[in-house]
Each structure stands twice: as structure tokens, then as C-alpha cells.
Amino acid sequence: MQPWISRVAEELKARGDHPLVFSTAKTPSGPIHIGFGRELVYCDVLSKMLEAEGWRAVWVFFVDDFDSLKAFPPGIPSDFASQSEYLGRPMYMVPCPYGCCENWSRHFAGEMLKTLPSFGFNPKVYWTHEVYGWNEMKALVRKALIEREKIRNILLEVVTPTLDGKRLEAFKREMEDWYPCLVVCENCGRLMTTKVLGYDPESDLVSYQCQACNHKGEVKLAAWPVKLRWRIDWPAKWAxxxxxxxxxxxxxxxxxxxxxxxxxxxxxxxxxxxPVRIPYEWILLGARAMKTHKGIAFTFTEWLKTAPPEIYRYIILREDPKKHIAFSPERIPQLIDEFERLEAIHFKAEKPSNPVEEALAENVYPLCFPERPPAERPARLPYRFAIILSQLEPLLGKEKVKAKALQVLEKLGGRRPSAQEISEALVRLSLAEYWVANYAEESFKIEITEKVSSEVKASLTEGERAALKELIQMLESKEWGEEELQYQIFELGKKLGIGTKIFQAVYKVFLGRNFGPRLAPFLLSLEKEFVIQRLKEAAREG
Structure with missing residues (x-):
């Protein structure tokens, strides 16, 4: 267990709440990115851990669809994005830009919500605009309006010391005739542009003016959409x-x-x-913070197309919440390698290289799985091997690729794989195929040439030809493991005085270029006879 998780758990138990209620929320202003998922992982881990200790835990998730749509993110169809009258409206009142869902928020929130079970997340979902229709929430809105001056003074006391200059002046002006809520305009349907002018508790009427269309009106709070401003909406939901x-x-x-x-x-x-707060840093996509409304996003759906869900949970749980996480899809193979090394350490198949690695394997690894962690070390098709195999279908055919994958799975596992392990290996092939098509650098991409070109043959030196001949003998002599073969090819290059040029020579023979994926798994993924015949063709003089 990470120390901070234990600390938060103890703090929660000391509260004595029955049940313990965890809360998360997201505004569906566009495709919802994985950066938001830090809070999902934290709530999932803590709630399950406390439930295992006999506490009753409830996890609620708010889709904040009552928030105003402020901008169209990149990628929205241009004919829809030209309709500026939708800006400023609550998202549940904006049509679906693709015409496939009930409204804007159902489209973008729905994309994310359907992925949650795959990551092990099972919160109770609430749509905020529906919550605002409850009598209990209406009562909190009334209380905020009645206690307007008290709330205003709190905001001035807390926020003012953090501002200066023009920002301070603007904030003070805003607070002069400030009200804690907004009203959906009866004329244009906007929320963001309305300004409340007054509230009469006796009649329950809220008066307002829309600054977009200049409409003035009065609405009955009990019967019309009236929303608390963000800084008041949050504590109202907590209450x-x-x-x-x-x-x-x-x-x-x-x-x-x-x-x-x-x-x-x-x-x-x-x-x-x-509530107990858990502040967390952002997940960066490359060097940029992910922003839903700006379209800077790597979504949960996209993650499930490229990598297993436990790898996502791993990158969240290995770091303290106060440390940012730099993520790029290009690094997915490396992340999977890291996780599977932890798995090997956890099951005592490998030794940790330092105390941090040992602690991660012992405490974090079991929390990474959407459901229960495995009781024994699973047989897995290495992702990097899947990257190579997934590109060999034009050469080998679909069935041979599958057969090769299962052969590797059985060899590495040292036993006949289970039905689940076979299923996961085949899924991994499709994940790797998608990753190659969308995120792989050129060095990972494979297109085997039909034959060794005359240009490649002419470019090979005597030393490189000698190396290819010895490599043929090595491959014919025995069945090789990946690490052993990689090491021996490197040693062969050293022995013959050509160093890493041996790798370049082999890449040219198969790919027509002097770089490619890691050589040993690449060669082992191909039919042995094909590899030997291709090397013989290249090594032949004349």
C-alpha cells in the first residue's frame, strides 16, 4: 500500500461517517481525457479497501451537464460549430453534434461512462441537471440565495488575499451585486450570460436579465432551471x-x-x-496539460484500444498524487514492460533492483487490476512481440500469426495457457496492431521486402557477409530464447569487428533499411526456415 493511501484511509475511518461517501465529477465539454481519471482510481482503491475492512462505502459520480458550453472543442463538425447560439447553454440543452445521442452531454459523457467497468470503476452516476430538479437541491439553492451576504463575505475573505492589481479590482466589482446562482434564459436558453437581479423568498421568484439577448424575466425557483455558481454548487453537493x-x-x-x-x-x-481532500497534479499529454474543452485529450476509449486497463491504473498508483505524470502514447510498450517486470518481482520470478521497485511490486501491483489480482503469475504475450507479430499477417496469414502468438505464450509461460490467457494474448495482438497504426515511431514499423534487393546486396561489406553466415549457423544450431539471441548477435558483431553494424545489416536484408524493431524478437517471430533462406540469399556473393 502506498503510504499516502493508508494515511487517507485512516483519516476517513476517524471521521466515523456511515456510510463513507466518495465523490467525483466531470464536465462533459468535449472528449473526456484520462487525466481526470486520477480521482477515479483513488476513489476506487480507497472505497474497495475500506469495504474489505468492513466499512460501508458509496461512490457517487456527477456528470456536470448543467454547466454552460463555453466553446466548441476542435474536431466538432464545422456546420454544427458555426451555430453560436448553442454557446452559453447548459450542455444538456445542446443537441448532440453528431446526431446520435440525446444531447451534447450524453454523447461525450456516454463515451467515457461505457468504458468505466473495464477499468474497474463502478460509481453511482448522477446527471447534475436532474439533481437540480430534486426538492432537496432546490432547498439548498434557496438557502444560498437567502444567505447571499454570508457567502459573499466568505468569498471576499478567502479569494481577495490571493489577487492583486486589475484582477483584484475586477473581482471586487463583480462581488458588488453578486448572486450565488444563474438562471436559464427563457428567451435564448443560455445560462452563462444571465445575471440574477433579486430573489423574493415569499413568492420564490428569481428575477434576472440575460446579457446576451437582453431579456428580463422572473422565474419560479421550484419550477425552472436555476443553477448555483461553481464555488457554491460544489459544497451544496457535498452537503x-x-x-x-x-x-x-x-x-x-x-x-x-x-x-x-x-x-x-x-x-x-x-x-x-x-470532506477529506486529495489534491492531485495533472497528467500531461507530452508536455501539455490535457484540456477537455480544448481537445487536448487522450480518452479512456482510446486507452482501451491501445493498452490493458491495469497499465493505466499502474501509471496512476505508482506516483504520489502531488507529482505530475508525463504520458505519451508512444511510451506504451515501455510502460507495459515496466508493469510486467513488477509482476515478475511480485511472484518472485525476478529480483528487485532497488527498494522502490520492491515496494511497488509488493504494494502497488495488486491494486492495478480492475478486479482481483491474479493468484499466480499469468502467462503473457509480450507487447513488443505482439507489435511485431501483428504486422506479419500479410506474410504469414492470420491463422499463422495467432498460432505463433500462442506458441510464444506457451513457451514463456512454461505450461499450457488457460483460456483466459489465450484470450488476453489475442486481445493484445489487436491492441498492438492499433498502436502501430496510430502511434508507433518508424523504427517499430515492419514491411518485409519481397526479396533482397541488388542494392542491399551490393551495400554489404565482407565483414557483414561473414556475420550473416555465422548468424545462419547460430540459428540452425538450436532453438533460441529472445534475450539469449539478442546478446549473442551483439557478441558476434563485437567478435567480427563490425559492432552494431551487424544489426543494420540484418535489418537491410529483411526491411530494406538499416533500422527496425528489437532484432531478436523480430527474427523469432518469423518462420525459422524463411529467416535462414533470406540470410543465405543475402550472404551469397555475386
Whole structure:
């Protein structure tokens, strides 16, 4: 167990909440990225751990579809994105841009929600606009309106010290006639552009003006969509659901941020106990922070097309929440290698190289699986081998590729693989195929030439030809393992005085270029007779 997880678990147990309620939320302003998933992993791990100790845990997830659509992310069809009247409306009131779902939020949230079980996430999902229709939530909106001055003073006390200059002046001006909620305009349907002018508790009427269409009106709070502003919406949900813990991104947890104001408003207005906060850093896509509304995203759906879900949980759990995670899809093979080394260490098949690796194998590895961790070390088709095999279908045919994969699986596992292991190996072939097509660098891509060209033959030196001849003898002498063969090819190059040029020579013979995937698994993935005949053809003089 990571030390911070144990610390948070003890803090939650000390609260004495029955049940312990975990909360997460996401605004579906576009394709939802994996950066948001840190809080999903944390809530899943903590809730399951506490349930195993006899505590009752509930996990709620809010799709914040009552939030306004502020911009169209890249990739939205141009004819839809030209309809600016949708901007400013609550997302549940914006049509689906592709015409396939009930509305905007159902489309983008739905894409993510259907992937959650694959990662082991099973929260109770609430659509925020529906929650705002509940009598209990309406009562909290009324309370916020009645306690407007108290909330306003809290915001001034908490936020003002963190601002200066023009930002401070603008904030003070905004707070002069500030109200804690927004109203959906009866005329244009926008939410973001409305300004509340007053509230009469006796009649339950909220008066407002829309700054987009200039419509003025009054609506009955009980019967019309009225939404709390973000800094008040959050503590209202904490109060309504009696939330015990909610992780949040670092931007919300800074001094004067939404978490600070939320805790004060919850305690002083809604009379609740602030939840345990888990601040977390962002996951970067390359060097950029992922942003749903800007289209900077690697989605959960995309992850499941390229890698197993346990690898995603691994990259989250291996790091402290306060450390950022730099992710790029190009590194997926490396991440899978890392995870499978931890697996080998966990099952005592390999020794850890340092205490950190040992701790990860012991404490983090079991938490990475969507369901229960395996009781014994699984037989796995190495992802890098799958990368090569998945590209050999034009040469070998689909059935031979599958047969080769299962042969490798049985050889590495040292036993007949189970039905589940076979199924996972075949899935891995398709994951690797997708990764190659969409994210692989050129060195991973394979297109075997029909024959050794005359140009390649002419380019081979005497030393390289001699190396190819000895390599033929090596391959004919025995059945090789991947690591042993890789090492012996390297040693052969050293012995003949050509060093790594032996690798370049073999790549040219098969691929027509002097680079390629890791050589030993590449050669072992091909039919042995084909490899030997191709090397003989290249080594032949004249």
C-alpha cells in the first residue's frame, strides 16, 4: 500500500461517517481525457479497501451537464460549430453534434461512462441537471440565495488575499451585486450570460436579465432551471450527499481556490463537515496539460484500444498524487514492460533492483487490476512481440500469426495457457496492431521486402557477409530464447569487428533499411526456415 493511501484511509475511518461517501465529477465539454481519471482510481482503491475492512462505502459520480458550453472543442463538425447560439447553454440543452445521442452531454459523457467497468470503476452516476430538479437541491439553492451576504463575505475573505492589481479590482466589482446562482434564459436558453437581479423568498421568484439577448424575466425557483455558481454548487453537493472524500485537481486546491471556499461555505452555510481532500497534479499529454474543452485529450476509449486497463491504473498508483505524470502514447510498450517486470518481482520470478521497485511490486501491483489480482503469475504475450507479430499477417496469414502468438505464450509461460490467457494474448495482438497504426515511431514499423534487393546486396561489406553466415549457423544450431539471441548477435558483431553494424545489416536484408524493431524478437517471430533462406540469399556473393 502506498503510504499516502493508508494515511487517507485512516483519516476517513476517524471521521466515523456511515456510510463513507466518495465523490467525483466531470464536465462533459468535449472528449473526456484520462487525466481526470486520477480521482477515479483513488476513489476506487480507497472505497474497495475500506469495504474489505468492513466499512460501508458509496461512490457517487456527477456528470456536470448543467454547466454552460463555453466553446466548441476542435474536431466538432464545422456546420454544427458555426451555430453560436448553442454557446452559453447548459450542455444538456445542446443537441448532440453528431446526431446520435440525446444531447451534447450524453454523447461525450456516454463515451467515457461505457468504458468505466473495464477499468474497474463502478460509481453511482448522477446527471447534475436532474439533481437540480430534486426538492432537496432546490432547498439548498434557496438557502444560498437567502444567505447571499454570508457567502459573499466568505468569498471576499478567502479569494481577495490571493489577487492583486486589475484582477483584484475586477473581482471586487463583480462581488458588488453578486448572486450565488444563474438562471436559464427563457428567451435564448443560455445560462452563462444571465445575471440574477433579486430573489423574493415569499413568492420564490428569481428575477434576472440575460446579457446576451437582453431579456428580463422572473422565474419560479421550484419550477425552472436555476443553477448555483461553481464555488457554491460544489459544497451544496457535498452537503446533499454527505460527502466524506473528494479528490480534486491542483487548480481547485490552491490557496483561495474552490476547495478553500467550498469548505467554508459547507461549514458555515450548509452546516456540513468538509470532506477529506486529495489534491492531485495533472497528467500531461507530452508536455501539455490535457484540456477537455480544448481537445487536448487522450480518452479512456482510446486507452482501451491501445493498452490493458491495469497499465493505466499502474501509471496512476505508482506516483504520489502531488507529482505530475508525463504520458505519451508512444511510451506504451515501455510502460507495459515496466508493469510486467513488477509482476515478475511480485511472484518472485525476478529480483528487485532497488527498494522502490520492491515496494511497488509488493504494494502497488495488486491494486492495478480492475478486479482481483491474479493468484499466480499469468502467462503473457509480450507487447513488443505482439507489435511485431501483428504486422506479419500479410506474410504469414492470420491463422499463422495467432498460432505463433500462442506458441510464444506457451513457451514463456512454461505450461499450457488457460483460456483466459489465450484470450488476453489475442486481445493484445489487436491492441498492438492499433498502436502501430496510430502511434508507433518508424523504427517499430515492419514491411518485409519481397526479396533482397541488388542494392542491399551490393551495400554489404565482407565483414557483414561473414556475420550473416555465422548468424545462419547460430540459428540452425538450436532453438533460441529472445534475450539469449539478442546478446549473442551483439557478441558476434563485437567478435567480427563490425559492432552494431551487424544489426543494420540484418535489418537491410529483411526491411530494406538499416533500422527496425528489437532484432531478436523480430527474427523469432518469423518462420525459422524463411529467416535462414533470406540470410543465405543475402550472404551469397555475386
Amino acid at each position: 446533499l450527499f454527505k460527502v466524506s472524500c473528494e479528490p480534486a485537481g491542483k487548480d481547485h486546491c490552491v490557496k483561495g481556490g474552490a476547495y478553500d471556499t467550498g469548505e467554508r461555505i459547507l461549514a458555515e452555510v450548509f452546516e456540513g463537515k468538509p
